[in-house]
Amino acid sequence: MDEAQVRRRLREAADSHQPDRARMLARVERGLLTPPPRRTVSAPRRPRALWVSAVAVAAAVAGVLSLGGLAATTLHRDSGQVATMPAPHPPLRAVGSIDPGSNRWWAQNNVTLTAHTPLTELTVELRIARTAGVASTGHWRTRPAEDFTVSVHEEATHLVYTWVLKPGRTVPPGSHVFAGQYNHAEGARDSGTDTYTVTVVDAFREQRSVRGDFRHSQG
Incomplete structure (x- = not known):
């Protein structure tokens, strides 16, 4: 072909x-x-440093909360320093003293109450040992007289002054003085066995009581 x-x-x-x-x-x-084949994209992994940082922050917060009323701790992020704040003031404090105006024949015992929260109930009892010549001459307080019921009575060993806050009345935060006045035999009087008791209920319904004496005071 x-x-x-x-x-x-x-x-x-x-x-x-x-x-x-x-x-x-x-x-x-x-x-x-026919759809095109799918491409599998893995989720990006977070750097380990971020996870460690989150754990550290959580631990710091837990540590601060566990301190409760003892102290407040502040973390400084930049410097890494830890500053500890002082614990809050106690909610109730009382001090007994002989008034500086006392003399060789007459004296006044002061109970100074310091409250850091409002008080809805308050009882102050001042007990003056019945040393020679002790006899009541009066009493006073820095709070309004109409807010309290006051009683004075004699026991075998003590002259007792009692102030009771009336129902519905409130004592605000601050320092308040309750004083018992009395005559005594001439000369320096030993106040070592004079005592006081303060009992309160605050606005949070917490009851507290403090006691003390006048052991280091003389009038």
Whole structure:
């Protein structure tokens, strides 16, 4: 077969070829409907330093809360120093003293009460030992007289002054003085066995009591 015959047969085969159009369209359609493969993206891992920092902050907060009423602790982020604040004042304090105006025949015992919260109930009892010549000459307090019921009575060994806050009255925070006055035998009087008791209920319904004496005072 010569070259001219080969070319003629190839041309005839090409002219007689009919492409399968339906199959080609089906393949294209399947390609469009098939979703592309998914790429898995891992979540970024947080640096370990941030996790350690969060744990440290949580531990610091827990430490501060565990201190309660003993002290308040402040953390300084920049310097890393820890400053400890002093504990709050006690809610009730009382001191007994002989008034400086006392003399060789007469004396006054002062009970100075210091409260850091309002008081809804208060009883102050002052007991003056009945040394020679002791006899009551009066009493006073820095709070309004109409807020208290006051009594004075004698026992075998003591002269007793009692101040009781009336129901519905309140003593504000601050220092308040309750004083008992009396005559005594001439000369320096030993106040070592004089005593006082202060009992209160504060605005939070907490009851407290303090006691003391005048052992280091003389009048």
